[in-house]
Amino acid sequence: MELIDYFSTMVVSVYIVMVALVVGWMMPRGRHLKLVQLKALRALHNFFADEEEYIAHKVERIRNATNKRTT
Helix, strand or coil: CHHHHHHHHHHHHHHHHHHHHHHHHHCCCCHHHHHHHHHHHHHHHHHHHHHHHHHHHHHHHHHHHHHHHHC
16 A cells, blocks of 8 residues: 555656646746746736725725715
8 A cells, every 4th residue: 555655646746847847948038037027017016006096096985975974
């Protein structure tokens, strides 16, 4: 039974290493890597900028609603 566990673990490890090699080989390098990183960071920045505007808009709506109730 130990031998079967050893071989199954070894087979899984070999497949993981093969997938890692293929993914590493497909990864962009040099100028293309820089472009991918720039696009990812730009998307992340835009997401957080939009969230900040959304929160500011919500706060303004709440302030207007509370001002209308008090007057």
